[in-house]
Amino acid sequence: MSTLPPLVQERVVYPESDGLPMSDNTEQFAWISRIKWGIDHVFVNDPNVFVAGDLLWYPVENQSKIRAAPDTMVVLGRPKGHRGSYRQWEEDDIPPQVVFEILSPGNTAAAMIEKRKFYDRYGVEEYYIYDPHGNAFEGWLRRGFGLTPIDTSKPWVSPLLKLRFEVTDDSIEIFAPNGEAFVGIDEVFVARDRAVEEVREKEVVIEQTKEESRKKDAVIEQTKEESRKKDAVIEQTIEESRKKDAVIKQKELVIEQQRMERERLFESLRQLGIDPDELAKPKS
Numbered sequence: 001m002s003t004l005p006p007l008v009q010e011r012v013v014y015p016e017s018d019g020l021p022m023s024d025n026t027e028q029f030a031w032i033s034r035i036k037w038g039i040d041h042v043f044v045n046d047p048n049v050f051v052a053g054d055l056l057w058y059p060v061e062n063q064s065k066i067r068a069a070p071d072t073m074v075v076l077g078r079p080k081g082h083r084g085s086y087r088q089w090e091e092d093d094i095p096p097q098v099v100f101e102i103l104s105p106g107n108t109a110a111a112m113i114e115k116r117k118f119y120d121r122y123g124v125e126e127y128y129i130y131d132p133h134g135n136a137f138e139g140w141l142r143r144g145f146g147l148t149p150i151d152t153s154k155p156w157v158s159p160l161l162k163l164r165f166e167v168t169d170d171s172i173e174i175f176a177p178n179g180e181a182f183v184g185i186d187e188v189f190v191a192r193d194r195a196v197e198e199v200r201e202k203e204v205v206i207e208q209t210k211e212e213s214r215k216k217d218a219v220i221e222q223t224k225e226e227s228r229k230k231d232a233v234i235e236q237t238i239e240e241s242r243k244k245d246a247v248i249k250q251k252e253l254v255i256e257q258q259r260m261e262r263e264r265l266f267e268s269l270r271q272l273g274i275d276p277d278e279l280a281k282p283k284s
Helices: 026-042 109-121 185-271 276-280
Strands: 049-053 072-076 098-102 126-131 136-143 146-149 164-167 172-175
Touching: 026 049, 026 072, 026 098, 026 172, 026 185, 098 109, 109 126, 109 136, 109 146, 136 164, 185 276
Parallel strands: 098 126
Antiparallel strands: 049 072, 072 098, 126 136, 136 146, 164 172
């Protein structure tokens, strides 16, 4: 009696690319990078916030055709790290809570409606769209069982990310919780280069100050050395003066001794009846 071989379940492949470009133009790419990098920076010290740009998200296991690739998505409660795709069932079944889309001229209204339905169906809590060409900003917030529009005519703060969005006359400003504005990668490099140049300029000034200080120290040391030499000359002069004074005193002492000796001699002569003054007179 023959038996049929057991059924072998075909392995489901989850592609890491949908074959579509990340962006259709440089402006769209710049905005995607700005938002992705900015959120990364906000949560840089939180190991359990995963941020991705243009990463395929598969919300349902064994359903590789059910997928989306948000321009930027944020998953709170999942560790940072590299992923080829975001497979929700491997991530404690936590969907991206916040999603951003940056429009390009190629995006149609119908396609964007389908994207919103997808994000609504699979658990996104905050969904934002920005059109840099028309400077239009839209947002949806999950209330009850679905995503509902928010009022973007005035500044809006994301309940989950605490980012503040302000639409200006020609763009949109995004601010971190600490009030720091999001900037583009090019602006980051410009700021970095400016900071590096400022550091170099400060180093040059410091080195110049050190050199001037070394020169001043050398002048001071030279002045001290000259002062020491002058002091040595003065000390030598004083010593020579002391020696001359000592010689003069010695001569004065000898003269005084001679005077006293002469006075004793004269006194002896007087006692003998001899007048010293008469002896001193020249003989005629």
